[in-house]
Amino acid sequence: MKEIADRSAVIIGRGGFFALRDRPAGSVTRVFIHAPLEFRVHRVMKARNIPEAEARSAIEECDRGRSRFIRDMTGVEWTDAKNYHLCIDSSVAGFPRCVEMIVGMASQPAGN
Template sequence: MGNKIYTIGREFGSGGKEVGEKLAARLGIKLYDKELLQQAAKDSGFCEEIFENHDERPTNSFLYSLVMDTYSVSGYSSAPFLDMPLNHKVFLAQFDTIKKIAERESCVIVGRCADYALAENPDCINIFIHADMDFRIKRVTKDLDITENKAKDYIQKQDKQRASYYNYYTSKKWGDSKSYHLTLDNSKLGSDNCVEMILRFRELMDASK
Protein backbone atom coordinates (compact mmCIF):
# COMPACT_ATOMS: atom_id res chain seq x y z
CA MET A 1 0.00 0.00 0.00
CA GLY A 2 1.13 3.55 -0.74
CA ASN A 3 1.09 6.72 1.31
CA LYS A 4 -2.17 7.54 3.09
CA ILE A 5 -3.58 10.80 1.75
CA TYR A 6 -6.57 12.76 3.05
CA THR A 7 -7.99 15.67 1.08
CA ILE A 8 -10.40 18.07 2.75
CA GLY A 9 -12.83 20.32 0.93
CA ARG A 10 -14.74 22.67 3.19
CA GLU A 11 -17.41 25.30 3.41
CA PHE A 12 -16.04 28.58 4.67
CA GLY A 13 -16.36 28.78 8.45
CA SER A 14 -17.22 25.09 8.81
CA GLY A 15 -14.03 24.26 10.70
CA GLY A 16 -12.68 22.06 7.91
CA LYS A 17 -9.11 23.15 8.45
CA GLU A 18 -9.40 22.44 12.17
CA VAL A 19 -10.57 18.91 11.35
CA GLY A 20 -7.57 18.56 9.04
CA GLU A 21 -5.17 19.82 11.70
CA LYS A 22 -6.53 17.39 14.30
CA LEU A 23 -6.42 14.52 11.82
CA ALA A 24 -2.81 15.29 10.88
CA ALA A 25 -1.81 15.59 14.55
CA ARG A 26 -3.53 12.30 15.41
CA LEU A 27 -1.70 10.48 12.62
CA GLY A 28 1.63 12.28 13.03
CA ILE A 29 1.63 13.47 9.43
CA LYS A 30 1.92 16.89 7.81
CA LEU A 31 -0.96 19.16 6.86
CA TYR A 32 -0.69 21.19 3.67
CA ASP A 33 -2.78 24.33 3.32
CA LYS A 34 -0.92 27.57 2.60
CA GLU A 35 2.24 25.47 2.80
CA LEU A 36 1.23 23.94 -0.51
CA LEU A 37 1.47 27.36 -2.15
CA GLN A 38 5.02 27.75 -0.86
CA GLN A 39 5.98 24.34 -2.20
CA ALA A 40 4.34 24.99 -5.59
CA ALA A 41 6.18 28.30 -5.88
CA LYS A 42 9.47 26.56 -5.14
CA ASP A 43 8.77 23.74 -7.61
CA SER A 44 7.62 25.99 -10.46
CA GLY A 45 9.92 28.96 -10.04
CA PHE A 46 7.01 31.41 -9.72
CA CYS A 47 7.03 33.84 -6.79
CA GLU A 48 4.82 32.86 -3.86
CA GLU A 49 2.80 36.09 -4.11
CA ILE A 50 1.42 34.95 -7.47
CA PHE A 51 0.02 31.79 -5.86
CA GLU A 52 -1.48 33.75 -2.97
CA ASN A 53 -3.18 36.18 -5.35
CA HIS A 54 -4.70 33.34 -7.38
CA ASP A 55 -5.38 30.96 -4.49
CA GLU A 56 -8.69 29.13 -5.13
CA ARG A 57 -9.86 32.00 -7.32
CA PRO A 58 -12.45 31.17 -9.99
CA THR A 59 -11.84 31.63 -13.69
CA ASN A 60 -14.09 31.65 -16.72
CA SER A 61 -11.80 31.47 -19.71
CA PHE A 62 -9.64 29.12 -21.79
CA LEU A 63 -10.10 25.56 -22.98
CA TYR A 64 -8.66 23.90 -19.90
CA SER A 65 -8.98 20.26 -20.97
CA LEU A 66 -6.92 20.83 -24.12
CA VAL A 67 -4.21 22.59 -22.16
CA MET A 68 -4.18 19.87 -19.53
CA ASP A 69 -3.57 17.19 -22.16
CA THR A 70 -0.70 19.17 -23.68
CA TYR A 71 0.82 20.10 -20.32
CA SER A 72 0.86 16.53 -19.07
CA VAL A 73 3.14 15.60 -21.95
CA SER A 74 5.32 18.69 -22.20
CA GLY A 75 5.63 20.28 -18.74
CA TYR A 76 6.57 23.81 -17.66
CA SER A 77 8.99 24.60 -20.47
CA SER A 78 6.58 23.89 -23.31
CA ALA A 79 5.12 26.65 -25.48
CA PRO A 80 1.49 25.77 -24.53
CA PHE A 81 2.31 26.20 -20.83
CA LEU A 82 4.22 29.43 -21.38
CA ASP A 83 1.41 30.86 -23.50
CA MET A 84 -1.51 30.02 -21.20
CA PRO A 85 -3.15 32.54 -18.81
CA LEU A 86 -1.49 32.99 -15.44
CA ASN A 87 -4.36 31.47 -13.45
CA HIS A 88 -3.97 28.24 -15.41
CA LYS A 89 -0.23 28.19 -14.81
CA VAL A 90 -0.87 28.58 -11.10
CA PHE A 91 -3.45 25.78 -11.05
CA LEU A 92 -1.25 23.37 -12.99
CA ALA A 93 1.78 24.12 -10.83
CA GLN A 94 -0.30 23.34 -7.72
CA PHE A 95 -1.70 20.23 -9.41
CA ASP A 96 1.85 19.03 -10.07
CA THR A 97 3.00 19.79 -6.52
CA ILE A 98 0.04 17.94 -4.98
CA LYS A 99 0.96 14.82 -6.94
CA LYS A 100 4.61 15.09 -5.89
CA ILE A 101 3.69 15.49 -2.21
CA ALA A 102 1.36 12.47 -2.35
CA GLU A 103 4.11 10.35 -3.88
CA ARG A 104 6.55 11.45 -1.19
CA GLU A 105 4.58 11.20 2.06
CA SER A 106 1.32 10.53 3.86
CA CYS A 107 -0.42 13.84 4.51
CA VAL A 108 -3.60 15.91 4.81
CA ILE A 109 -4.24 18.44 2.02
CA VAL A 110 -6.82 21.19 2.51
CA GLY A 111 -8.67 22.56 -0.53
CA ARG A 112 -7.15 23.40 -3.93
CA CYS A 113 -8.89 20.59 -5.83
CA ALA A 114 -6.52 18.03 -4.29
CA ASP A 115 -9.19 15.32 -4.62
CA TYR A 116 -9.20 15.89 -8.38
CA ALA A 117 -5.41 15.92 -8.64
CA LEU A 118 -5.29 12.57 -6.81
CA ALA A 119 -8.34 10.98 -8.42
CA GLU A 120 -6.32 7.95 -9.53
CA ASN A 121 -4.71 7.40 -6.13
CA PRO A 122 -6.32 4.35 -4.45
CA ASP A 123 -5.01 5.35 -1.01
CA CYS A 124 -6.55 8.83 -1.05
CA ILE A 125 -9.70 9.59 0.95
CA ASN A 126 -11.64 12.68 -0.10
CA ILE A 127 -13.63 14.45 2.61
CA PHE A 128 -15.96 17.45 2.56
CA ILE A 129 -16.70 19.31 5.79
CA HIS A 130 -19.89 21.37 6.01
CA ALA A 131 -21.89 22.93 8.83
CA ASP A 132 -25.08 24.83 9.65
CA MET A 133 -25.02 28.50 8.69
CA ASP A 134 -25.53 29.65 12.28
CA PHE A 135 -22.52 27.60 13.38
CA ARG A 136 -20.42 29.08 10.58
CA ILE A 137 -21.54 32.65 11.28
CA LYS A 138 -20.55 32.31 14.94
CA ARG A 139 -17.11 30.97 14.03
CA VAL A 140 -16.40 33.64 11.43
CA THR A 141 -17.75 36.44 13.64
CA LYS A 142 -15.34 35.37 16.38
CA ASP A 143 -12.33 34.58 14.17
CA LEU A 144 -12.50 37.78 12.10
CA ASP A 145 -13.99 40.02 14.77
CA ILE A 146 -16.83 41.24 12.52
CA THR A 147 -20.61 41.54 12.84
CA GLU A 148 -22.89 38.58 12.12
CA ASN A 149 -24.28 40.27 9.00
CA LYS A 150 -20.80 40.86 7.62
CA ALA A 151 -19.84 37.31 8.52
CA LYS A 152 -22.80 35.89 6.59
CA ASP A 153 -22.00 37.99 3.52
CA TYR A 154 -18.34 36.96 3.67
CA ILE A 155 -19.24 33.28 4.02
CA GLN A 156 -21.50 33.42 0.97
CA LYS A 157 -18.83 35.20 -1.06
CA GLN A 158 -16.10 32.73 -0.09
CA ASP A 159 -18.33 29.71 -0.75
CA LYS A 160 -19.24 31.04 -4.18
CA GLN A 161 -15.59 31.62 -4.99
CA ARG A 162 -14.54 28.14 -3.88
CA ALA A 163 -17.42 26.52 -5.75
CA SER A 164 -16.65 28.39 -8.98
CA TYR A 165 -12.98 27.43 -8.78
CA TYR A 166 -13.65 23.76 -8.01
CA ASN A 167 -16.47 23.31 -10.52
CA TYR A 168 -14.48 24.87 -13.33
CA TYR A 169 -11.25 22.94 -12.91
CA THR A 170 -12.64 19.55 -11.89
CA SER A 171 -15.87 19.29 -13.94
CA LYS A 172 -17.44 18.03 -10.69
CA LYS A 173 -19.71 19.88 -8.26
CA TRP A 174 -18.27 21.44 -5.10
CA GLY A 175 -20.02 20.10 -2.01
CA ASP A 176 -21.92 17.38 -3.88
CA SER A 177 -21.66 14.11 -1.94
CA LYS A 178 -20.87 12.21 -5.15
CA SER A 179 -17.63 14.18 -5.45
CA TYR A 180 -16.24 12.80 -2.16
CA HIS A 181 -15.90 9.61 -0.14
CA LEU A 182 -17.21 11.29 3.03
CA THR A 183 -19.25 14.41 3.74
CA LEU A 184 -19.40 15.33 7.42
CA ASP A 185 -21.43 17.93 9.31
CA ASN A 186 -19.03 19.54 11.78
CA SER A 187 -21.82 21.47 13.49
CA LYS A 188 -23.46 18.16 14.47
CA LEU A 189 -20.41 15.95 15.05
CA GLY A 190 -17.69 18.32 16.26
CA SER A 191 -14.15 18.20 14.95
CA ASP A 192 -12.95 15.34 17.19
CA ASN A 193 -15.80 13.07 16.06
CA CYS A 194 -15.20 14.04 12.43
CA VAL A 195 -11.64 12.78 12.86
CA GLU A 196 -12.92 9.53 14.38
CA MET A 197 -15.29 9.04 11.43
CA ILE A 198 -12.46 9.59 8.94
CA LEU A 199 -10.16 7.13 10.71
CA ARG A 200 -12.92 4.53 10.93
CA PHE A 201 -13.61 4.96 7.22
CA ARG A 202 -9.90 4.37 6.53
CA GLU A 203 -9.99 1.15 8.56
CA LEU A 204 -13.01 -0.15 6.71
CA MET A 205 -11.65 0.87 3.31
CA ASP A 206 -8.30 -0.80 3.92
CA ALA A 207 -9.98 -3.93 5.27
CA SER A 208 -12.08 -4.25 2.12
CA LYS A 209 -9.08 -4.27 -0.23
Protein backbone atom coordinates in the same frame (compact mmCIF):
# COMPACT_ATOMS: atom_id res chain seq x y z
CA MET B 1 -0.10 17.74 -5.53
CA LYS B 2 0.20 14.17 -6.83
CA GLU B 3 3.87 14.02 -5.75
CA ILE B 4 2.94 15.20 -2.27
CA ALA B 5 0.19 12.57 -2.09
CA ASP B 6 2.79 9.85 -2.75
CA ARG B 7 3.90 10.44 0.83
CA SER B 8 1.74 10.69 3.90
CA ALA B 9 0.01 14.04 3.54
CA VAL B 10 -3.13 16.03 4.22
CA ILE B 11 -4.21 18.19 1.30
CA ILE B 12 -6.85 20.75 2.17
CA GLY B 13 -8.86 22.20 -0.69
CA ARG B 14 -7.32 23.20 -3.99
CA GLY B 15 -9.37 20.56 -5.80
CA GLY B 16 -7.44 17.73 -4.18
CA PHE B 17 -10.50 15.49 -4.32
CA PHE B 18 -10.46 15.82 -8.11
CA ALA B 19 -6.70 15.77 -8.68
CA LEU B 20 -6.39 12.51 -6.75
CA ARG B 21 -9.61 10.89 -8.01
CA ASP B 22 -7.77 8.11 -9.87
CA ARG B 23 -5.77 6.95 -6.85
CA PRO B 24 -6.56 3.37 -5.82
CA ALA B 25 -9.00 2.75 -2.99
CA GLY B 26 -7.26 2.92 0.36
CA SER B 27 -4.39 5.11 -0.85
CA VAL B 28 -6.36 8.31 -0.42
CA THR B 29 -9.36 9.36 1.67
CA ARG B 30 -11.39 12.22 0.20
CA VAL B 31 -13.31 14.08 2.92
CA PHE B 32 -15.86 16.90 2.76
CA ILE B 33 -16.66 18.70 6.00
CA HIS B 34 -19.71 20.92 5.82
CA ALA B 35 -22.17 22.69 8.10
CA PRO B 36 -25.29 24.83 7.77
CA LEU B 37 -24.67 28.48 6.96
CA GLU B 38 -25.93 29.72 10.34
CA PHE B 39 -23.50 27.46 12.21
CA ARG B 40 -20.63 28.68 10.05
CA VAL B 41 -21.66 32.32 10.48
CA HIS B 42 -21.60 32.03 14.28
CA ARG B 43 -18.21 30.29 14.23
CA VAL B 44 -16.70 33.02 12.04
CA MET B 45 -18.27 35.77 14.17
CA LYS B 46 -16.68 34.29 17.27
CA ALA B 47 -13.29 33.46 15.70
CA ARG B 48 -12.84 36.85 14.02
CA ASN B 49 -14.84 38.94 16.48
CA ILE B 50 -16.88 40.46 13.66
CA PRO B 51 -20.58 41.28 13.20
CA GLU B 52 -23.00 38.75 11.72
CA ALA B 53 -23.43 40.55 8.39
CA GLU B 54 -19.67 40.68 7.85
CA ALA B 55 -19.24 37.01 8.73
CA ARG B 56 -22.10 35.97 6.43
CA SER B 57 -20.71 38.06 3.58
CA ALA B 58 -17.21 36.59 4.01
CA ILE B 59 -18.54 33.02 3.99
CA GLU B 60 -20.78 33.58 0.97
CA GLU B 61 -17.93 35.23 -0.95
CA CYS B 62 -15.57 32.39 -0.07
CA ASP B 63 -18.15 29.77 -1.10
CA ARG B 64 -18.78 31.51 -4.44
CA GLY B 65 -15.05 31.71 -5.16
CA ARG B 66 -14.47 28.09 -4.19
CA SER B 67 -17.42 26.94 -6.28
CA ARG B 68 -16.31 28.92 -9.31
CA PHE B 69 -12.68 27.74 -9.04
CA ILE B 70 -13.59 24.06 -8.73
CA ARG B 71 -16.29 24.19 -11.42
CA ASP B 72 -13.99 26.03 -13.86
CA MET B 73 -11.05 23.69 -13.22
CA THR B 74 -12.91 20.37 -13.00
CA GLY B 75 -16.44 20.75 -14.33
CA VAL B 76 -17.87 19.33 -11.10
CA GLU B 77 -19.53 20.82 -8.03
CA TRP B 78 -17.31 20.87 -4.93
CA THR B 79 -20.30 20.19 -2.67
CA ASP B 80 -21.37 16.98 -4.45
CA ALA B 81 -21.05 14.07 -2.01
CA LYS B 82 -20.18 11.72 -4.89
CA ASN B 83 -16.74 13.37 -5.03
CA TYR B 84 -15.82 12.18 -1.54
CA HIS B 85 -15.46 9.00 0.48
CA LEU B 86 -16.68 10.65 3.67
CA CYS B 87 -18.95 13.68 4.21
CA ILE B 88 -19.41 15.03 7.73
CA ASP B 89 -21.70 17.76 9.06
CA SER B 90 -19.45 19.38 11.67
CA SER B 91 -22.44 21.06 13.33
CA VAL B 92 -23.73 17.60 14.26
CA ALA B 93 -20.51 15.66 14.81
CA GLY B 94 -18.41 18.39 16.42
CA PHE B 95 -14.78 18.88 15.48
CA PRO B 96 -13.20 16.28 17.79
CA ARG B 97 -15.53 13.59 16.40
CA CYS B 98 -14.81 14.75 12.83
CA VAL B 99 -11.12 14.17 13.50
CA GLU B 100 -11.82 10.73 14.97
CA MET B 101 -13.89 9.70 11.95
CA ILE B 102 -11.32 10.92 9.44
CA VAL B 103 -8.36 9.32 11.21
CA GLY B 104 -10.33 6.11 11.68
CA MET B 105 -11.26 5.88 8.03
CA ALA B 106 -7.84 6.91 6.72
CA SER B 107 -6.04 4.38 8.90
CA GLN B 108 -8.16 1.38 7.84
CA PRO B 109 -7.46 -0.66 4.71
CA ALA B 110 -10.04 -0.17 1.96
CA GLY B 111 -13.17 -2.26 2.35
CA ASN B 112 -12.77 -2.91 6.10
